[in-house]
Amino acid sequence: MTVDSMEIGLQGTPQAALMTALTERAAELEACLDGLLPLQAGLEARLIEAMRYAALGGGKRLRGFLVMEVASLFRVAPACAARVAASVEMLHAYSLVHDDLPAMDDDDLRRGRPSTHRAFDEATAILAGDALQARAFEVLAEEDTHSDPQARCELVCALGLAAGARGMAGGQMIDMEAEGKTLDLGEVARLQALKTGRLIQYSAEAGAILGRAPWQVRTQIAAYGRDLGAAFQIADDVLDAVGTAEQIGKTAGKDQAAGKATVVSILGVDRAEAQARMLCEQSKAHLEHFGPEADRLRALASWVVARRN
Amino acid sequence: MTVDSMEIGLQGTPQAALMTALTERAAELEACLDGLLPLQAGLEARLIEAMRYAALGGGKRLRGFLVMEVASLFRVAPACAARVAASVEMLHAYSLVHDDLPAMDDDDLRRGRPSTHRAFDEATAILAGDALQARAFEVLAEEDTHSDPQARCELVCALGLAAGARGMAGGQMIDMEAEGKTLDLGEVARLQALKTGRLIQYSAEAGAILGRAPWQVRTQIAAYGRDLGAAFQIADDVLDAVGTAEQIGKTAGKDQAAGKATVVSILGVDRAEAQARMLCEQSKAHLEHFGPEADRLRALASWVVARRN
16 A cells, blocks of 8 residues: 555645555565465465465555554564564455455455455455464464564464454354344444454554553553544444445445444444544543654544545 | 274273273363353354354364373373363364365265254354364463463464465365366375374374473474374275265265365275375384373374274
């Protein structure tokens, strides 16, 4: 992804600094991912190609950026933070590959390109997702990720929790179960907290784990991530409702077409946007004990609710 | 699974001791799995039910047994070994759920019951497999698994390697790619080493990691597991060729129907069986530095090639 701050007239502002950082870190992350998913000869080459297709080549890299940005607050070596960022992005990529499958959301378009099962085939997409998940955990536990094995174990445990039945996979299950049902606002909030919130929260928390932050600080960072994730998801639902496929790089109007309850379908666009702004402010409030070094994280919170793609 | 040693007239032999141990450890493992996959309220309950359906209720538990049996050589606390055994069985269960999907091997029968996507639905089966994989890694990294976080990291890394593109998922990809192609014996051996061998090898090696065995000993145990896994797979292919669905608890004659190359299709049943016996002896040879405490592992090698289900 390239984010052109000139386009939106933000030169010299904290938002401009954020845009530059997003672009730079995305490039760093891409290089790291490239190294962690080496091409391989043999009949299994197709699997690696599909993994690389799914994981490389873009997306906003919000999760990876969060890991790297929070880690930098604690002066973590950038190469270590990039590995964890890559791991989270592999996990996220696998979830998109599986969500797009015909048996799930049945989506042909992702990040403006054919989804993995369309570019390859269903079996390859299932396996590529599976192998990306395995690689994500493996990378976290490898020595290069952190000198302290206790930190690596905490990274693995927390990712397992965020990704599994009590996190992302559980949220996706609720999403499937909810089709055709009427969910109230609390149920929708819980669905989204599991489906997308937990992994975004993990991304922030992982930076604090890498930094061996004291428990209380880690909790603040996690709370920042949780509220940021909730704001992000509402903003995403607003974009789904009002954006075009060209803007958002995936099929637009999907939720409404599937009869899915979202914060937008319950509250309407205006009140949903207000809710996202409130969550954005709340997420920043968790950073009150940090100084200007956390300004980019604050700008990120503003950006996720203001973005148009 | 209950294994009735009376049935095959083995009372008082090392084989009888093995059968008893298999039954006892399978029960221990089942209880551990039950505790690691607690039921959950909420709309995601269906996901947990599917995970439990796939992971509990049987199978031979060869992989879990290997972990526990090797760990006992090194006097590892049984509760720790059972957790790692449960983790490997969750990983194995997820792979069966995904392999059985319509887009993959499209199989309606598994362990004598409807496969998970038949008992639930495809989306739930995909998610249940995904969540089982996440839980498998999470359990390995949790403190209760080993007091030394370095050991837990090694368990996670080695499982990632065994399960991912350079292991099980890579093997499954080769298997899909091989349909309709002519593989030679070396290619089939590599396919099987990746698809089933790596995880069986890991199961043995995990016991040695838990026991903090010196590198050389760990390598011997891994070699035992590698040859045992190869023998097991050939025996499985023989059963697929000559057994009935009732005996083997899954659709019989599948490989032939799918035109899949196996050691049996290349060498014929008799020479394949001879090959399995040779690998069995080879696997035992790696245990030469162990005394009678490894007798059950030796008996296990004999059993995997002699079994009829």
